[in-house]
Amino acid sequence: MRQFDKIAEFGQKLMALQNIEESLQLISDEAKEIVNAQRCSIFIVDEEDKMLWTKLSDGIGRIVVSLNSGIVGDTYLKKEPQIVNEPYKDERFLASIDKKSGYITKNMITVPIYNSKREVMGIIQLLNKTMSDFNRKDLETLTFFANFVSGSLELAILKST
């Protein structure tokens, strides 16, 4: 019941926000807390320009990648969450982003966010879980979390366009 109250309280906070920047920040902070990760980026799908972009990623500012690049792009294409616990051994991994930010990615989890038409509208990406690697339980938690925030995110995107 405590967990229920915590999620409900977070949801109410999220629904009280008026703009997408604030919504993305709150979602990102909550996601980091629930899986004990150090960094979070929320990528929004731009079907028209075939791009994935973030408003603000921890420590690096805005990231824009093409829809088919990197582990985030693969999450979009496969419509499946990805756990990558050895990113430097994964050929999809974009080491150039680490180079730019000066931050070393040790492990990663990505989860698609669906809109009401059941299309992928965004991807939650978390980096560097403290103490251990990302696991099955994190994936289940984040899958639920992605759906829980998706209604508010879709509404925020609708209002901002």
Place this chain on the structure above:
Amino acid sequence: MNYANTYLKLADFGRELLNKKSLREGIPLISKYAKEVISASRCSIFIYDAQKNTLWTTLSDGIEKIEVTSNKGIVGKTIKEKKPLIVNDAYSHPDFLVDVDKESGYKTDNLITAPIFDSNRRIIGILELLNKEGGFDSEDMKFMIFFAHYISGFIELITQVKKEG
């Protein structure tokens, strides 16, 4: 009907919904809101149990659970096709269950349904509205799809997280 204003104020409803700690409290609120904004006379929310292949709903007072068949009627068709349906002349539709009207004494003229999906994109419920003057249109359907998705987080939270304690 134009839903622009409804979208702008939807978050107020969402916050109120998250004050509810059970489906028994939440369902009447969802029904009342859906009826108001879509201008329909009745609303039913069916909760789907995929393992048992059963659907249950509550009567208008929100207290008593009733089980209904999940493979018949327009609701059954919605589950099978996994997409929303508009039926603007219920009695001429081959899938419409006239018996339900006979039992309840309420005459259905038109109806709209939308599936509610969980985070794994499995159907966890069906939202159904009955009797809108002039029938339901594509704008109503667009809103139903959006609304069914919007409340899915609440329904999943109640049915999954609460179960785990």
